[in-house]
Amino acid sequence: MTLLGLTADPVRPGRKRDLTRDPEILAATLEVLAEEGYDGMTVDMVAARAKAGKATLYRRWPSKAELVIDAVACMKNAGLDPENLPDTGSLRGDLIAMIKPHSMEDGERKLHIMAGIVSMISRSPELATVAHQAFVAPRAAITRALIQRAVDRGEVSAEHDLETAAMVAPAMTAYRVLMLRQPVTRDFMVSVIDNVILPALGVKPAPSSA
Amino acid sequence: MTLLGLTADPVRPGRKRDLTRDPEILAATLEVLAEEGYDGMTVDMVAARAKAGKATLYRRWPSKAELVIDAVACMKNAGLDPENLPDTGSLRGDLIAMIKPHSMEDGERKLHIMAGIVSMISRSPELATVAHQAFVAPRAAITRALIQRAVDRGEVSAEHDLETAAMVAPAMTAYRVLMLRQPVTRDFMVSVIDNVILPALGVKPAPSSA
DNA sequence: TATATACGAAACTCGCTAGTTTCGGATATA
């Protein structure tokens, strides 16, 4: 088995790489990224945050850029499982049920990470791809699924522009965090749902919830 | 008059500073900023773009950060004059009239500049202030003014959430450029107006314009 | 004319950071 060690031969002498450190290093990368931005982040900061040696990082990722791409790509979607969506029977109920403290907190953290890599994205197509998959695609898919269910049950007419409607919530939250630099509160989300998204889809407000 | 030259005494010997170079240098700064982002931009790039010496820049601004702050603060609002708004008689007409190629082009360029300084904003309150005044405030004020006029003429009820509605267009365009990295087309703007903003304000679509 | 400042261009310094190497020690194979 050791005749030709050209490719990845798992049987090697020496201490094994501690695989539990990978997610810890990636988590530290995201933390520093959110606080300092891509250019403000140094590899030493990440190593210190993860209580790891810099050599350990460079043994696993060939460059700072690859480390960041991997960190963004492996980002967890906290509580956003597209298979396990709320089902309250009404579109408004489903959208409101999506507003959970943990989910909002995570979304805001992600937007700070996004702010840290926005300027980098235009020069790294690979980062642009993983960023889209990490930040844009999951939320859009979930909102689209909730709206589609409302269409299926006859609550919303398919005549409406569903794609644009599904983009409203992500766009408004991103704008609020990145441009207005205000926190995303529950009241703000409810206001967007009741005053923008539901009217756009032709859903009449419940008489007592205005 | 030269008895005490403690403060800015305009009567000084020597060649006068060429004041026409200030706006040229600031324009070059914005160009490089949009292309490279704050950290990717070097002072040498700006000097070369403006065909100026680096010493000339440092004679006028004490640091790269101050130069960028000044460039953003002095940014022109191409065609967005809050005193000279379209008045077509209907909110939809006014909003559609705001979609001019020159204005959209300028808005997209501004968003690329914004992308270049987003990560810097969280660490420079001064930059955050001028960025808000340059990017956020003007557009919000115009949309708010158009909506307010619609309220005044009885087209829109003041019961609606006007603030949130005024934020929809800036938020959707920013999201489209910064996150989706797609161009802002006229069709997109019309879709946002007809399918999101007007429904949010309770304006019924004209029967033949759907 | 003598002096002081501005100009563009280019050389220079100095600190910071990506990436490498070295070290003592730990853990694996053979």
Place this chain on the structure above:
DNA sequence: TATATCCGAAACTAGCGAGTTTCGTATATA
């Protein structure tokens, strides 16, 4: 046990860029 790889820590290298200085020249005051 001998060897090879891992670990964290720290020293090291090399390049880049912010900010300064220098140079030859142009333009202002006195």
